[in-house]
Amino acid sequence: MNKTPNELTEANTDFTAFLKRYPEYANSYAIDQLRQSEFARLDNSAEIYLDYTGGGLYPACLIDQHAELLKTHVFGNPHSHNNSSQLSSSLLERARQDVLDYFHADSRDYLVIFTANASAALKLVAESYPFDANSELLLTADNHNSVQGIREFARAKGANIHYIGCRQDTLLADDISTYLSPRKKNSARLLAYPAQSNFSGVQHPLSWIEQAKQAGYDTLLDAAAFVPSNRLDLSIVSPDFVSISFYKMFGYPTGVGALIAQRDALHKLKRPWFAGGTVKIVSAIADFYSLADNEAAFEEGTVNYLSLPAVSAGLKFMQEVNIDILHQRVMALTDHLLTSMHSLRHSNGQTAIELYGPKTTQNRGSTIAFNVLSPDGHYIHYDAIEKLANQQGIAIRSGCFCNPGAGESSLNHSVETINLCRERLCNPQQQSSLSENQSFNLLDFQQCITSQGKATGAVRASLGLVSNFGDVNKLLQFLRSLLDQTVVKTATVD
Ligand SMILES: Cc1ncc(COP(=O)(O)O)c(C=O)c1O
Numbered sequence: 001m002n003k004t005p006n007e008l009t010e011a012n013t014d015f016t017a018f019l020k021r022y023p024e025y026a027n028s029y030a031i032d033q034l035r036q037s038e039f040a041r042l043d044n045s046a047e048i049y050l051d052y053t054g055g056g057l058y059p060a061c062l063i064d065q066h067a068e069l070l071k072t073h074v075f076g077n078p079h080s081h082n083n084s085s086q087l088s089s090s091l092l093e094r095a096r097q098d099v100l101d102y103f104h105a106d107s108r109d110y111l112v113i114f115t116a117n118a119s120a121a122l123k124l125v126a127e128s129y130p131f132d133a134n135s136e137l138l139l140t141a142d143n144h145n146s147v148q149g150i151r152e153f154a155r156a157k158g159a160n161i162h163y164i165g166c167r168q169d170t171l172l173a174d175d176i177s178t179y180l181s182p183r184k185k186n187s188a189r190l191l192a193y194p195a196q197s198n199f200s201g202v203q204h205p206l207s208w209i210e211q212a213k214q215a216g217y218d219t220l221l222d223a224a225a226f227v228p229s230n231r232l233d234l235s236i237v238s239p240d241f242v243s244i245s246f247y248k249m250f251g252y253p254t255g256v257g258a259l260i261a262q263r264d265a266l267h268k269l270k271r272p273w274f275a276g277g278t279v280k281i282v283s284a285i286a287d288f289y290s291l292a293d294n295e296a297a298f299e300e301g302t303v304n305y306l307s308l309p310a311v312s313a314g315l316k317f318m319q320e321v322n323i324d325i326l327h328q329r330v331m332a333l334t335d336h337l338l339t340s341m342h343s344l345r346h347s348n349g350q351t352a353i354e355l356y357g358p359k360t361t362q363n364r365g366s367t368i369a370f371n372v373l374s375p376d377g378h379y380i381h382y383d384a385i386e387k388l389a390n391q392q393g394i395a396i397r398s399g400c401f402c403n404p405g406a407g408e409s410s411l412n413h414s415v416e417t418i419n420l421c422r423e424r425l426c427n428p429q430q431q432s433s434l435s436e437n438q439s440f441n442l443l444d445f446q447q448c449i450t451s452q453g454k455a456t457g458a459v460r461a462s463l464g465l466v467s468n469f470g471d472v473n474k475l476l477q478f479l480r481s482l483l484d485q486t487v488v489k490t491a492t493v494d
Pocket residue numbers: 053054117118119120144146194196197198222223224225245257
């Protein structure tokens with residue numbers, strides 16, 4: 001039987017009320033045990049970690065097992081054939097299979113390309129997708145920059161780029177069917193969107209995958225922020241491409257991500273170059289090369305072979321945790337946090353927190369973006385809130401989280417405001433090419449946006465693997481301490 005967590009044994013009345021409201025939370029007491037045994041550093045250092053969307057936390061056993069493996073075996077570069085090389089190769093292939101198994105992906109349909117991170121996985125698609133003047137890139141404005149950036153490859157090849165709009169109040173995307181263009185012969189079309197927004201936690205419908213495929217689109221699902229606390233079952237939804245970073249799921253190792261790709265879809269990609277490991281043969285003097293087959297054609301140079309065994313161990317750990325229980329737990333905590341934040345008021349009745357994205361746990365995950373408002377309704381700068389939280393040992397994040405589209409929508413920026421500020425600040429000689437990368441002072445740009453009465457970013461709290469009621473309560477206590485404050489004073493922000 002699972003033991004009860006600390007909060008209950010301490011007869012915390014808030015926690016008792018929470019449990020009454022979310023009795024399903026009790027199913028996850030094993031995670032509280034794990035927090036004590038595998039993540040003791042959290043409570044030992046009194047760190048309230050609420051930046052899981054930035055990076056997951058690793059269990060101590062993952063480090064121990066990995067260190068033991070490295071200390072007891074000789075691993076060589078898998079591109080050779082000696083024993084130490086073969087040992088690396090066999091663990092590399094095992095890691096591939098473990099990734100497929102974890103996501104219920106049939107190896108007859110899918111294969112796994114190991115990359116440095118999710119961004120590198122996305123770039124493999126971006127640079128190899130057959131964009132041309134007849135092709136289309138359809139994407140949500142709510143995308144991480146590593147997906148947004150695909151448009152520059154598309155643009156360079158003259159592709160049509162279309163954005164799917166979203167509602168400003170909930171950040172839920174519009175009905176996709178109005179954006180899917182009729183099937184055209186020989187025209188490559190790619191839909192790219194996040195399963196979960198790293199800005200607001202919005203979960204865009206997985207049903208889009210089938211809908212888009214029916215309309216003849218290839219589909220790229222950025223699952224980096226989704227898979228840490230949601231089940232992605234590739235036997236149920238079958239995107240052509242899926243991007244992930246493993247450190248977001250189980251904290252360790254960093255520097256390893258994957259593109260999980262349908263075999264058929266991979267054949268549509270055209271590699272723009274070759275590199276070590278991606279070729280069968282190259283002739284320097286006769287100027288020809290032949291690419292390797294399947295995943296090998298995409299794994300440029302030496303894969304992170306010393307870290308890959310830790311991916312297998314991390315996935316096993318996640319299986320033991322049970323993603324469904326974890327999901328139920330973080331969503332109970334998220335619901336409690338959302339409801340409590342929503343009800344925070346200054347004594348004059350003014351709302352203290354402006355929440356972005358869905359206000360309930362429908363269509364969202366455990367990432368919450370918000371701004372703190374003063375009693376007279378002005379934004380308190382997100383940077384000051386993060387610094388103040390930091391002084392209290394609460395790790396949250398602030399800014400726009402590499403997701404400009406979600407930020408622009410939620411903070412109500414218009415194209416006119418953005419262009420106005422941009423034109424004011426750009427070097428006049430460069431203004432003829434507004435789409436080009438221009439150098440201007442970011443702070444001045446932000447000040448210009450602020451002078452239009454808009455916030456330039458937000459604060460983000462994200463829950464994950466071993467979040468508990470105590471973490472959420474600490475954040476709420478911190479937010480309550482800001483009530484009736486007109487400015488917040490920190491050691492480093494005036
Ligand atoms: C939704 C999403 N996509 C892509 C990325 C990029 O991941 P990485 O920095 O590991 O390449 C992130 C990182 O936060 C993310 O949240």
